Amino acid sequence: MPSESDPLVAHMTGDFPSRQNVSSSKPFKIVAFFIVIVILTNVGFALMPVTVIGPGTIGVVVTLGKVRAIESGVHFVPPFVSEVIKMSAKTQKLEETNSIPTKEGLAVSLDTVVLFHLDASKAADIYRNVGEDYKNLILEPEAASAIRGITAECDAKALYSNGRDLIQNNVKNELKQKLEERGIIIEDVLLKDITLPSELSKAIELKAKAEQDAVTMQFVLQKESQEAQRKKIEAQGIADFQDIVSSGISQELLQWKGVEATEKFANSPNTKIIIMGNGDRDLPVILSAADNQNEAGV
CATH class of the missing domain: 1.20.5 (Single alpha-helices involved in coiled-coils or other helix-helix interfaces)
Structure with a gap:
């Protein structure tokens, strides 16, 4: 139907x-x-058993409990049983502000920057032993410990003077020694802003000014000493010259020079002179006409 x-x-x-x-x-x-x-x-x-790792990134593949690292590129991974964790291998920055002690026992506020990057060859070890948050779990406490330990052996003045570079290098070397074997490459350590107690800042400024004044005074004294030495040498030279001249002038030389001068006056057409005998030490006496008139009027 x-x-x-x-x-x-x-x-x-x-x-x-x-x-x-x-x-x-x-x-x-x-x-x-x-x-x-x-x-x-x-x-x-x-x-799809394919994963892509971009530039500057390290892939960590976890397959059934086994961990391995893969570099940038296209990779085949087993589906369902594998997990891919991507970790940055680029330069990273850790910024910290810590209250640190100095050799004098003073508390100083110090801003620091640590530049670092992940060692690609040890990315799997870091993930296996620490995890992705290695920056906060390892780097941060190690950096704080190194900075506090090194600054505790330095004067406060070293933090803002030439000793600053030495402190940076010491912190950098200590972090490199502790962390690079674990897979964290330390690129640089920078000490940025330093805040000292106001009383300490004023005292340091006064001390620095006093030291500068002392250096200036030392320079002035050295200059005056050099000037006194110069004058002494100059006076000795003049005295030596006078001794040489005095020892070279004899009575006979003076008489001869007197005769030469008399002869020149006598031969001059524009000068009227009168030669009157000999003076002391057999030197001629030269009188002008005006002198002769004065003597006549006396």
Whole structure:
């Protein structure tokens, strides 16, 4: 017996699906189709045994408890049983502000920066032994300990003077010794802002000024000593010259020079002179005409 769903029965009874019902079901089918496509795509990606590690990144693959590191590039990993953890191998920065002691027992606020990066060859060991948060678990406490230990042996003045570079190098070397074997490469350690107690800052400024004044005074005294030595040498030179000249002048030389001078005056057409005998020590006495008139009027 024909059923009601038979097309012939439907044709005889006139019971056909309405066009409105058919048209309203089309959007639902389209949405359902796209949902199925998205689900299948995600499942496909999840099942793909491929992972991509970008530049400056180290991949750590954990497969059934075994840990290995993979470098940047495309890698095939077993699905479902593997997990890929991506860790940065680029330069990173640790910034810290610590209250540190000095050799004098003073508390100083010091801002420090530690530049570091992950050793790619030891990324698997770090993840296995420490995990992803190695920066806070290892680097931060080690850096704080090294800085406090080294500054405790230094004067406060060294933190803002030439000793600052030495402190930085000492902290850097200590961190390198402790951390590089564990897979953390220390690039540099920088001491930034230093805040001293106000009383200490004033005392240090006064001490620095006194030291500078002492250096200046020492320079002045040295200069004066050199000037006194110069004058002494100059006076000795003059005395030696006078001794040489005195020892070289004789009575006969003076008489001869007197004769030469008398001869020059006598031969001068513009000078009227009178030569009157000899003076002391047989030297001629030279008188001008004006001197002769003065003597006559006396």
